[in-house]
Amino acid sequence: MVESSGSSPKGSGWSRPKRASQPPARLVGAASGWGMNCRAEVLEVSVEGRQVEEALLAVLHTVLLHRSTGKFHYKKEGTYSIGTVGTQDIDCDFIDFTYVRVSSEELDRALRKVVGEFKDALRNSGGDGLGQMSLEFYQKKKSRWPFSDECIPWEVWTVKVHVVALATEQERQICREKVGEKLCEKVINIVEVMNRHEYLPKMPTQSEVDNVFDTGLRDVQPYLYKISFQITDALGTSVTTTMRRLIKDTLAL
Amino acid sequence: MDTDLSSQDRKDLDKFIKFFALKTVQVIVQARLGEKICTRSSSSPTGSDWFNLAIKDIPEVTHEAKKALAGQLPAVGRSMCVEISLKTSEGDSMELEIWCLEMNEKCDKEIKVSYTVYNRLSLLLKSLLAITRVTPAYRLSRKQGREYVILYRIYFGEVQLNGLGEGFQTVRVGTVGTPVGTITLSCAYRINLAFMSTRQFERTPPIMGIVIDHFVDRPYPSSSPMHPCNYRTAGEDAGVAYPSVEDSQEVCTTSFSTSPPSQCVFTVSKAHFQTPTPVVTDTLRVPMAGLAFSHQLMVPGKEGGVPLAPSQPAYGTQADHEKMATCTPSDGAHYIVTPSSSEDTETVSNSSEGRGSPHDVLEAILVRKVGALVNNSLDQVTMTNLDIPFAMFAPKNFELEDNDPMVNPPDSPDTESPLQGSLHSDGSSGGSSGNTHDDFVMVDFPAFSKDDILPMDLGTFYREFQNPPQLSSLSIDIGAQSMAEDLDSLPEKLAVHEKNVKEFDAFVETLQ
Numbered sequence: 001m002v003e004s005s006g007s008s009p010k011g012s013g014w015s016r017p018k019r020a021s022q023p024p025a026r027l028v029g030a031a032s033g034w035g036m037n038c039r040a041e042v043l044e045v046s047v048e049g050r051q052v053e054e055a056l057l058a059v060l061h062t063v064l065l066h067r068s069t070g071k072f073h074y075k076k077e078g079t080y081s082i083g084t085v086g087t088q089d090i091d092c093d094f095i096d097f098t099y100v101r102v103s104s105e106e107l108d109r110a111l112r113k114v115v116g117e118f119k120d121a122l123r124n125s126g127g128d129g130l131g132q133m134s135l136e137f138y139q140k141k142k143s144r145w146p147f148s149d150e151c152i153p154w155e156v157w158t159v160k161v162h163v164v165a166l167a168t169e170q171e172r173q174i175c176r177e178k179v180g181e182k183l184c185e186k187v188i189n190i191v192e193v194m195n196r197h198e199y200l201p202k203m204p205t206q207s208e209v210d211n212v213f214d215t216g217l218r219d220v221q222p223y224l225y226k227i228s229f230q231i232t233d234a235l236g237t238s239v240t241t242t243m244r245r246l247i248k249d250t251l252a253l
Numbered sequence: 254m255d256t257d258l259s260s261q262d263r264k265d266l267d268k269f270i271k272f273f274a275l276k277t278v279q280v281i282v283q284a285r286l287g288e289k290i291c292t293r294s295s296s297s298p299t300g301s302d303w304f305n306l307a308i309k310d311i312p313e314v315t316h317e318a319k320k321a322l323a324g325q326l327p328a329v330g331r332s333m334c335v336e337i338s339l340k341t342s343e344g345d346s347m348e349l350e351i352w353c354l355e356m357n358e359k360c361d362k363e364i365k366v367s368y369t370v371y372n373r374l375s376l377l378l379k380s381l382l383a384i385t386r387v388t389p390a391y392r393l394s395r396k397q398g399r400e401y402v403i404l405y406r407i408y409f410g411e412v413q414l415n416g417l418g419e420g421f422q423t424v425r426v427g428t429v430g431t432p433v434g435t436i437t438l439s440c441a442y443r444i445n446l447a448f449m450s451t452r453q454f455e456r457t458p459p460i461m462g463i464v465i466d467h468f469v470d471r472p473y474p475s476s477s478p479m480h481p482c483n484y485r486t487a488g489e490d491a492g493v494a495y496p497s498v499e500d501s502q503e504v505c506t507t508s509f510s511t512s513p514p515s516q517c518v519f520t521v522s523k524a525h526f527q528t529p530t531p532v533v534t535d536t537l538r539v540p541m542a543g544l545a546f547s548h549q550l551m552v553p554g555k556e557g558g559v560p561l562a563p564s565q566p567a568y569g570t571q572a573d574h575e576k577m578a579t580c581t582p583s584d585g586a587h588y589i590v591t592p593s594s595s596e597d598t599e600t601v602s603n604s605s606e607g608r609g610s611p612h613d614v615l616e617a618i619l620v621r622k623v624g625a626l627v628n629n630s631l632d633q634v635t636m637t638n639l640d641i642p643f644a645m646f647a648p649k650n651f652e653l654e655d656n657d658p659m660v661n662p663p664d665s666p667d668t669e670s671p672l673q674g675s676l677h678s679d680g681s682s683g684g685s686s687g688n689t690h691d692d693f694v695m696v697d698f699p700a701f702s703k704d705d706i707l708p709m710d711l712g713t714f715y716r717e718f719q720n721p722p723q724l725s726s727l728s729i730d731i732g733a734q735s736m737a738e739d740l741d742s743l744p745e746k747l748a749v750h751e752k753n754v755k756e757f758d759a760f761v762e763t764l765q
Contacts, residue, residue, distance in 0.1 A: 065379050070305045071296040084299060086292035086307035087382055098391065100382045103294045103307075184387040188424055191380040195427030197373060219294035 038153045041193055043186050044160040047095075048175050049129075052122065052161060054092040055183060056115045059159050060135055060227070061090070061101035061108075062187050066194045067137060067155075068102050068222040072213070074206040085220055096180035099187070104220045111227075118229045122163060125231040129163030133229040139201050140211040140224065151226075154199060157190075258432045262366040266431060269366070270326050272303045273374050274333050274354055277381060277438065278318040278407060279308055281335045281352050284385035285394040285403045285482040304375035317480065321407040327356045329434065334413070336406040337390055338479065342399070346479070348416035349390040349403075350442040355412070357437060361430030373429040377438060380427045388424065388442045394482065404479040417443045 047055045070083030086103035101108065115133075122131050135157040141150040166172050201223070204212045213221045258266070283290055292307035302308075318333075327333050332355040340346040364370055385391060394403045414421065426438040709717070750757070 062383055065383060066376060070294070070298065073298065081298045082305045083297060084295040084302040084305055084307045086294040087379075088291045089289035089386065091289065096392065098289075098386045098395070100386055103292060187383050187387045191383055191426065194376060195380060195425075197376075197429075203368075219296050 038156060039198060040156045040158065041189075042158045042160065043189065044162070045179070045182060045186070046162040046164055047179050048166055048172065049123070049163050051092075051094045051175070051179055052119045052163060053112070053115050054095050054097075055179065056118065056133060056159060056161070057090075057101075057111060058092065058095075058097060058099040058183050059157075059186055059190070060111050060115070060133075062099055062190050063135060063157050064107065064111075064222055064225070065100060065102055066190070067225070068104075068107075068220045069213075071215075071219065071221050072209060074209075078205070080206070083219070083221075092180075094176065095183065096176050097183045099183070102220050104217060106217045107220060107222065114227045114229070118161075121229065121231050122161070127231060127233055129165075130161070130233065131163075131229060131231040132158055132160045133227065134158045135225060135227050137223045137225050142211065154201060258366070262432070266366045266370065266433065267326060269371060269374055270431075270436065271322075273378070273436070274322065274327060275310075275315055275318050276303055276306075276308050276378055277333075277352070277354055278335055279310055279314055280378065280381050281337070281385055282314045282405050282482055283309065283311065284382075284391060285337055285405065287394050287397045287403065287482065304371065304378050306375060306378055308378070313480070317407050321409045323409070325409065327354050327409075327436070329356055329358055331410060332356075332412050333409050334407070336408070336413075336416075337394075337482070338404050338406070338416075339390075339393060339397075339401050340404055340479070341401045346404070348418075348443065349393065350388060350440055351412065351414055351417065352440045353412050353438070355437045355439075356434040359430065359435045360432055361435070362432050364430055364432060366432065370429060370431050374436075377427045377429055377436075381438060384424060384426050384440065388440060389444070390442060397482075403482040405482050406479045414441050417441055418445055420444055 043059060045055050045059075065087070068085060070085050072080045072082060074080045087100050088103045089098050090101055091098050118131065118133055122129060125131075136153045137155040138151045138153040141152055143149055164175075166175055201212045209215060212224060214224050215221060292309060294307065295302075298305075322333065325331065332353050334354075335352040336348060337350040337352070338346050338348045390403070393401075397403050421441050422444050423439055423441045426440065428438070429436045
């Protein structure tokens with residue numbers, strides 16, 4: 001617990017704390033054309049088909065819990081006050097797991113929509129059951145006409161999903177518990193990253209607030225985010241990219 | 254170090270830390286209440302929601318936290334700790350987690366108090382909300398109810414992690430640097446339970462052995478009382494309370510020593526009894542409790558199955574009633590949960606009082622009811638024929654059956670377990686003679702009652718004879734004999750044994 005150079009509490013005699021989980025893989029996104037300060041975190045989960053949605057929602061909501069504030073109310077003097085964020089415990093039906101999300105039906109609906117689309121895409125792809133979903137936080141940089149606004153990501157969370165098929169009920173029961181434990185680890189990973197207190201966009205003025213925050217929701221205000229997903233094959237390449245390449249090659253003949 | 258910090262900032266910082274500590278306690282305790290938490294977001298600021306988070310304040314919890322803090326703030330060497338533990342319906346408790354809010358000396362002078370520190374504390378609270386659902390104790394707390402409750406205790410000062418057992422794990426929730434030090438929030442949690450799925454825990458009653466260090470004494474007596482993590486105690490079933498650990502142990506020990514015959518409570522499982530090790534040798538004069546005694550008596554003419562009727566006598570049920578209806582425990586806490594049923598005759602290896610106490614093992618193997626060979630036909634079987642090593646303890650008078658307490662036992666308890674009934678059709682309704690089960694009579698006769706042969710109670714007996722002297726035939730003076738000598742003496746020994754072959758054969762015959 002006390003890893004810093006500060007003095008450890010007197011007389012505690014702790015043994016070296018055991019890390020409860022593996023830290024997430026960190027990538028520096030310089031090569032992919034992201035902004036300089038973009039950090040990328042990757043989480044991987046192996047789940048049964050019916051657990052896909054809940055596992056993804058758990059991860060996304062945990063991230064968004066940390067990346068949402070109350071609604072800003074700007075006052076005349078350039079100061080602002082912040083609304084209150086409520087929280088809710090959500091029990092998963094297919095996983096032995098409970099996660100906390102912000103109390104916002106709108107946000108939940110938005111996430112469920114995209115997670116549902118991802119699940120359908122996974123099912124329809126007929127592939128190996130591999131896919132990934134990315135939650136990207138970005139800032140808008142206004143450009144002059146005719147250039148459109150630039151979106152500069154500053155944090156990207158990628159969740160790689162691997163769907164497994166199980167045969168017996170006993171395996172499914174074990175999977176319930178195992179996936180629950182894995183998600184516990186993921187939450188600990190996410191919290192670890194969040195508490196590094198690394199780059200966060202500066203708190204904006206009233207005119208700039210829409211470049212930093214999503215002010216469209218009624219009760220909470222998350223940082224601007226977008227969610228995308230891909231179905232991948234075993235090599236990690238996007239299936240759509242492979243298809244495109246195939247077609248191009250065919251046409252070239 | 255405070256000169257760099259303006260007095261307003263310092264005041265603000267102290268206030269932030271104080272309310273952060275209070276909110277931390279609320280989040281932790283509420284996460285262990287056993288129910289889902291739900292608060293609403295509000296777009297217009299109310300001004301009373303610290304850190305822009307809707308966290309309810311349970312008044313009792315705030316009161317306890319303030320009492321523990323006593324006007325102080327977490328500082329170096331002075332941490333605020335919230336201890337979460339589990340208490341079973343039998344009164345055993347076990348520490349599950351310790352949440353620590355600490356301060357170390359690493360200062361961040363540059364940071365803005367009113368803005369950055371505040372927002373980071375808010376973020377830390379959100380992390381705490383997430384992490385409290387992720388440690389093993391969460392799932393346990395969601396299932397609390399009949400068999401166990403979750404308790405919390407707040408203390409301030411040095412962190413005490415000894416009660417968490419070996420190999421506990423820690424998870425860091427986060428840190429926030431401030432100009433006066435770095436605030437760290439972390440959790441140390443017991444992992445023994447992590448190997449048990451929580452389903453397993455609720456299905457089987459907590460028996461000794463699930464947690465290895467279950468019975469380690471708490472090194473630090475609680476300076477503050479434990480409180481249940483249950484907000485709805487007020488007004489609901491306040492009369493139902495668990496006895497404290499001390500009370501239930503007292504119940505256990507009194508059942509040994511002063512219990513009248515009908516109140517002795519050992520239950521023995523068939524499995525236990527069928528595989529005893531006959532610890533009977535000729536040199537051991539000391540009676541090894543009713544176990545060996547009755548074992549010997551039962552051997553002749555009986556194969557296998559020992560129809561010792563485990564009983565749930567009146568005392569057992571009395572004890573249950575005591576548990577349910579008695580006074581509040583010494584620590585003054587009230588619990589909603591009713592104790593689990595101990596009329597469970599399936600788990601016969603548990604005695605109803607002894608569950609969870611260190612006396613369990615002993616109780617499980619001690620024979621409470623002695624099947625005595627009491628019969629008309631016993632005349633044929635004299636003490637000498639039986640060659641019982643503890644013949645002096647065997648009932649002496651077989652002629653006066655009417656007066657013999659083993660034939661006509663005192664009044665048996667009214668309640669009988671169904672298991673008892675099925676195992677022994679006579680029931681314990683007194684000794685019987687001349688019935689089909691000639692070899693055995695169930696007798697309500699305790700092994701160690703006051704007017705018995707042994708002038709002591711079972712507990713004293715056990716303690717005194719716990720370490721018997723080494724048997725002379727078993728102790729080999731290693732220095733005296735060498736291997737070569739051993740080998741040399743072998744032919745002689747063989748010759749002697751060959752001579753006595755007939756004796757040995759006869760002996761083997763008697764065993765069969």
